[in-house]
Amino acid sequence: xxxxxxxxxxxxxxxxxxxxxxxxxxxxxxxxxxxxxxxxxxxxxxxxxxxxxxxxxxxxxxxxxxxxxxxxxxxxxxxxxxxxxxxxxxxxxxxxxxxxxxxxxxxxxxxxxxxxxxxxxxxxxxxxxxxxxxxxxxxxxxxxxxxxxxxxxxxxxxxxxxxxxxxxxxxxxxxxxxxxxxxxxxxxxxxxxxxxxxxxxxxxxxxxxxxxxxxxxxxxxxxxxxxxxxxxxxxxxxxxxxxxxxxxxxxxxxxxxxxxxxxxxxxxxxxxxxxxxxxxxxxxxxxxxxxxxxxxxxxxxxxxxxxxxxxxxxxxxxxxxxxxxxxxxxxxxxxxxxxxxxxxxxxxxxxxxxxxxxxxxxxxxxxxxxxxxxxxxxxxxxxxxxxxxxxxxxxxxxxxxxxxxxxxxxxxxxxxxxxxxxxxxxxxxxxxxxxxxxxxxxxxxxxxxxxxxxxxxxxxxxxxxxxxxxxxxxxxxxxxxxxxxxxxxxxxxxxxxxxxxxxxxxxxxxxxxxxxxxxxxxxxxxxxxxxxxxxxxxxxxxxxxxxxxxxxxxxxxxxxxxxxxxxxxxxxxxxxxxxxxxxxxxxxxxxxxxxxxxxxxxxxxxxxxxxxxxxxxxxxxxxxxxxxxxxxxxxxxxxxxxxxxxxxxxxxxxxxxxxxxxxxxxxxxxxxxxxxxxxxxxxxxxxxxxxxxxxxxxxxxxxxxxxxxxxxxxxxxxxxxxxxxxxxxxxxxxxxxxxxxxxxxxxxxxxxxxxxxxxxxxxxxxxxxxxxxxxxxxxxxxxxxxxxxxxxxxxxxxxxxxxxxxxxxxxxxxxxxxxxxxxxxxxxxxxxxxxxxxxxxxxxxxxxxxxxxxxxxxxxxxxxxxxxxxxxxxxxxxxxxxxxxxxxxxxxxxxxx
Numbered sequence: 001x002x003x004x005x006x007x008x009x010x011x012x013x014x015x016x017x018x019x020x021x022x023x024x025x026x027x028x029x030x031x032x033x034x035x036x037x038x039x040x041x042x043x044x045x046x047x048x049x050x051x052x053x054x055x056x057x058x059x060x061x062x063x064x065x066x067x068x069x070x071x072x073x074x075x076x077x078x079x080x081x082x083x084x085x086x087x088x089x090x091x092x093x094x095x096x097x098x099x100x101x102x103x104x105x106x107x108x109x110x111x112x113x114x115x116x117x118x119x120x121x122x123x124x125x126x127x128x129x130x131x132x133x134x135x136x137x138x139x140x141x142x143x144x145x146x147x148x149x150x151x152x153x154x155x156x157x158x159x160x161x162x163x164x165x166x167x168x169x170x171x172x173x174x175x176x177x178x179x180x181x182x183x184x185x186x187x188x189x190x191x192x193x194x195x196x197x198x199x200x201x202x203x204x205x206x207x208x209x210x211x212x213x214x215x216x217x218x219x220x221x222x223x224x225x226x227x228x229x230x231x232x233x234x235x236x237x238x239x240x241x242x243x244x245x246x247x248x249x250x251x252x253x254x255x256x257x258x259x260x261x262x263x264x265x266x267x268x269x270x271x272x273x274x275x276x277x278x279x280x281x282x283x284x285x286x287x288x289x290x291x292x293x294x295x296x297x298x299x300x301x302x303x304x305x306x307x308x309x310x311x312x313x314x315x316x317x318x319x320x321x322x323x324x325x326x327x328x329x330x331x332x333x334x335x336x337x338x339x340x341x342x343x344x345x346x347x348x349x350x351x352x353x354x355x356x357x358x359x360x361x362x363x364x365x366x367x368x369x370x371x372x373x374x375x376x377x378x379x380x381x382x383x384x385x386x387x388x389x390x391x392x393x394x395x396x397x398x399x400x401x402x403x404x405x406x407x408x409x410x411x412x413x414x415x416x417x418x419x420x421x422x423x424x425x426x427x428x429x430x431x432x433x434x435x436x437x438x439x440x441x442x443x444x445x446x447x448x449x450x451x452x453x454x455x456x457x458x459x460x461x462x463x464x465x466x467x468x469x470x471x472x473x474x475x476x477x478x479x480x481x482x483x484x485x486x487x488x489x490x491x492x493x494x495x496x497x498x499x500x501x502x503x504x505x506x507x508x509x510x511x512x513x514x515x516x517x518x519x520x521x522x523x524x525x526x527x528x529x530x531x532x533x534x535x536x537x538x539x540x541x542x543x544x545x546x547x548x549x550x551x552x553x554x555x556x557x558x559x560x561x562x563x564x565x566x567x568x569x570x571x572x573x574x575x576x577x578x579x580x581x582x583x584x585x586x587x588x589x590x591x592x593x594x595x596x597x598x599x600x601x602x603x604x605x606x607x608x609x610x611x612x613x614x615x616x617x618x619x620x621x622x623x624x625x626x627x628x629x630x631x632x633x634x635x636x637x638x639x640x641x642x643x644x645x646x647x648x649x650x651x652x653x654x655x656x657x658x659x660x661x662x663x664x665x666x667x668x669x670x671x672x673x674x675x676x677x678x679x680x681x682x683x684x685x686x687x688x689x690x691x692x693x694x695x696x697x698x699x700x701x702x703x704x705x706x707x708x709x710x711x712x713x714x715x716x717x718x719x720x721x722x723x724x725x726x727x728x729x730x731x732x733x734x735x736x737x738x739x740x741x742x743x744x745x746x747x748x749x750x751x752x753x754x755x756x757x758x759x760x761x762x763x764x765x766x767x768x769x770x771x772x773x774x775x776x777x778x779x780x781x782x783x784x785x786x787x788x789x790x791x792x793x794x795x796x797x798x799x800x801x802x803x804x805x806x807x808x809x810x811x812x813x814x815x816x817x818x819x820x821x822x823x824x825x826x827x828x829x830x831x832x833x834x835x836x837x838x839x840x841x842x843x844x845x846x847x848x849x850x851x852x853x854x855x856x857x858x859x860x861x862x863x864x865x866x867x868x869x870x871x872x873x874x875x876x877x878x879x880x881x882x883x884x885x886x887x888x889x890x891x892x893x894x895x896x897x
Contacts (some may be wrong), residue, residue, distance in 0.1 A: 016041065018185035022157075023048045025181035031156040031173060035166035036185035038402030039372055042159045045183075046127040047080065049100055049157045050421070054085065058124035062107045063146070065133045067092060068345075072370060074103040091842050092876035106133075110142050113149045114452040123154050131169075132439050134470065138724060140442040144469050145449065149846040161399065162186055165438040168692070172473045190405030191412045194432040196221055198379075198419035201246035206258050211417070217429035225425045249418050249635060252280045253287045255377060256332075256358055260291070264375040264414050265357045265796035270400055272363060272383035274829070281327040291331030291357040300328050300355050307346035309873030318820040319343070319830045319871070328356060336360040338829035341875035347864060363400065368375060375414040376404040381423040381431075381516040391423060395437035398634060441471035444797065445693045447727040450700060451711060451719035453693075459709055463690040472689050489675035496671055499664035505652030507661040513647050528566075528771070535567045535582075536588030540602075543594040543620065547585050555579060556596055556617045558604040574618040576610055583769060587644060596620050662762065695794040702790075705730070717850045723843060724800050725753050729870060731783050737776050738761065739853045743862035745769050747840065748811035750847070750863075754839040755806035764827050767808040777804055806836055813837065814866035834875045841867055 015023075018036055022045035025032040034042045046062065053060035062077065064070045067090045074088040074095070087099035089108050096102075097119065100787020106128070112120060120300065127147070134143035138500075147156065156173065160166065162185070170182035194211035196218075208620065209220050228247045250258075252269070259267050271277050283823050292300065304325055308316060324343055333347045333356050350356040351371055365371065377398060383391040394402070397415075409441035445453075445466060453462040466472070500507060538544065538557050546555040553573060561580070568582040598604075601611040647653060700706045705715035705727075705851050718730040732738060738746060748769060757763035768774040780802055788798045809822050823830060844867070847860040868876070 019044045022183045028654045032181045033158040033170040034183045035160040037188045040189045046157045049125040053124045058101045059122045060125040062103045062127040064129045127157045129159045132160045144443045189407045191738040193414045195416045199248040199250040211429040267375040268373045269360045271379050274336040274338045277360040284332045288619035294539045297329045304346045307342045315819045331357040338831040340830040372406040377416045394431045394434035443469045445473035445536040450696045466689045492671040496668035504655045510650045510652045530650040531583035542592045544590045545726045576614045720850050739856050744811045744815040747814035747863040748807040751806040751810035752802045752804045755803045757805045764805045
């Protein structure tokens with residue numbers, strides 16, 4: 001076979017050598033690993049295997065790591081084979097699942113294997129797209145589970161980005177499954193030019209120069225490094241001469257203009273921050289940039305209308321539809337995880353059709369669906385990893401620049417890196433020239449995996465399968481890297497301790513007092529009644545002392561609330577910070593400090609009203625920290641009074657840097673956990689995976705999930721729970737913590753297992769719909785701490801922390817509240833809300849299947865139904881196979897990582 005046929009254009013094309021070698025391996029009865037650059041046409045090999053399965057009456061499964069890529073591949077295969085021959089199975093969609101060709105996420109296939117699904121009968125090929133994902137810490141083991149557990153009659157077609165140890169991976173697959181060919185292609189289908197763009201403050205000119213000359217760093221770029229001012233700059237150098245050239249990072253709008261002049265659009269512009277991506281679009285609009293004509297703008301509006309048709313007008317308003325559409329029709333758009341899927345899908349469609357010319361994206365786009373560009377821009381060659389800035393690795397650079405150059409359209413693709421004071425030209429150019437990108441395994445036996453191994457295999461078979469993992473196959477040199485990470489974690493612990501020091505007092509002692517006060521307040525049986533009585537006496541215009549933190553100080557009540565969750569108020573500080581307060585926010589019953597006249601007309605949600613009310617509050621000169629009279633005389637109240645006095649009188653309580661100390665305390669706890677976990681890894685490194693497995697089994701037997709080498713009823717349920725915190729979820733089921741709850745409350749409690757606060761600021765204050773829900777959550781946290789203790793004693797990885805920060809949103813959404821109420825405070829973006837809710841849906845649907853109590857299964861089903869509406873359901877719509885989707889493949893290109 002020397003030619004192939006492009007599914008989108010119907011044109012024949014000459015196969016590349018690596019494609020022929022991959023097809024020959026399949027025809028020779030072997031599995032194959034194809035490692036080649038983005039856009040090179042790896043999927044031609046996969047499509048040959050799929051066609052062979054159909055020709056011989058067998059089945060083929062195509063797995064992808066993300067749902068968006070699964071949806072796109074489904075549309076591609078439907079174009080080739082028709083809707084009756086192709087199905088789709090993801091967490092959101094189930095379309096024609098019994099078809100001979102089915103596209104699915106890798107987790108769906110893993111679950112099928114463990115469940116011994118009859119759908120596996122007749123399976124001849126499995127395509128594992130982006131198999132280099134097996135190094136991902138959380139999801140990587142799924143790829144190894146599939147490779148190890150699939151029946152030996154099934155052949156694999158593994159597709160990977162170019163990696164330097166592809167032969168090692170192929171050798172492992174051959175060891176596990178039989179004859180396997182490694183097909184490696186390092187040449188890109190479109191030549192990549194690595195360019196460097198720098199601004200000189202002494203002129204308006206942007207200098208664009210090649211990074212590499214004959215494969216080595218460009219001497220002109222090295223000269224720039226030598227003459228540039230970096231770090232603190234003196235005004236003059238020796239003899240009054242300037243000490244260096246005043247170089248600068250080019251402005252985003254100037255970069256876009258230069259790309260347009262150089263005919264390097266469309267372009268993907270990587271900015272490693274959501275806020276930065278949104279700001280870049282605003283800057284382009286403010287500068288009056290317009291890259292589209294009237295016909296293109298009309299097509300863009302039509303696509304945007306189609307993709308957002310499932311969203312209500314008020315939802316579109318809260319999601320910022322108007323400003324998003326303004327950018328789209330001007331030819332510029334953002335793309336990041338904070339956007340809801342319909343917005344992102346419209347961006348992807350318009351960019352692929354050449355309508356949107358510049359997309360400002362975070363690095364998540366590099367792992368998403370096929371969006372080839374003429375050029376790729378990297379604003380900074382370092383990115384923040386949550387704790388500090390790190391320079392991009394050669395593998396990350398290759399991943400980001402892989403989309404530069406559209407096959408069949410562009411003679412070259414351009415990767416443009418902007419000058420930055422934080423990275424030298426030599427560092428950037430050396431990484432651009434490097435081809436070092438190795439895959440390393442992240443495989444380890446989880447509780448769910450252990451339960452399924454016990455269910456399906458004899459003991460010796462289970463241990464044998466674990467010893468077949470890629471993790472076991474690779475050498476143990478990783479221990480050196482773990483030791484280095486341990487040293488870095490220890491340094492971070494010491495740095496956090498320095499930040500925690502306060503010259504006014506022991507802030508750790510203060511925070512401990514605050515925790516004791518919060519716990520005592522929660523346990524007091526009459527406290528909520530006293531607090532709500534105090535809240536009920538407040539009227540709009542009353543001035544109160546807002547509870548501590550950065551919001552502490554006088555605040556004026558602007559509205560009273562009466563929700564199902566209890567009484568509450570809305571208040572406004574003199575700095576115009578809007579507060580929504582309930583009994584859970586106060587340690588003492590709120591007392592009126594004074595009263596001001598509110599502006600007329602009474603419209604507390606308007607900017608004018610809030611500005612005038614804040615000004616009136618500031619003029620009233622009500623002192624901050626006015627003492628609240630004591631309330632109550634019981635023993636519990638006496639303890640609260642003592643703790644309250646201790647907190648307010650503590651010398652560190654008045655420290656102006658208290659919020660910085662709080663962040664340092666949270667960082668210290670996190671770094672100590674990381675350091676201790678790394679220490680356990682080092683100590684247990686000499687143990688084999690089988691010994692690790694034995695420790696997992698020991699813990700499961702102790703907690704009642706195993707009886708010897710047999711699952712108990714609880715163990716059988718654990719085998720069907722697929723989640724990072726699988727055992728903790730199972731423990732909550734067995735303790736009945738999910739039983740007897742209404743649907744919204746169940747949704748709220750379960751959200752704590754999927755939500756994780758990742759922002760730079762303090763996490764939202766937890767809210768619970770009832771005292772019973774709060775009590776159950778305390779039990780969940782107790783179980784988590786208990787489980788972590790047992791894991792620590794056995795040197796097992798700790799189950800991830802639970803986080804109640806999404807309880808209020810999950811409860812409100814499941815109860816039918818509108819999106820505008822939920823996202824009004826901007827604590828959670830639309831995209832984060834949708835993503836967390838969809839993860840919550842997945843876990844609730846698992847509870848529908850595994851919960852022992854029928855009423856709990858019914859509540860989980862009702863909760864899932866309540867959550868699956870509005871923006872969530874619109875973001876889970878099935879794939880569209882129509883004229884628009886047809887147009888997405890109008891160029892000679894193949895979807896790649």
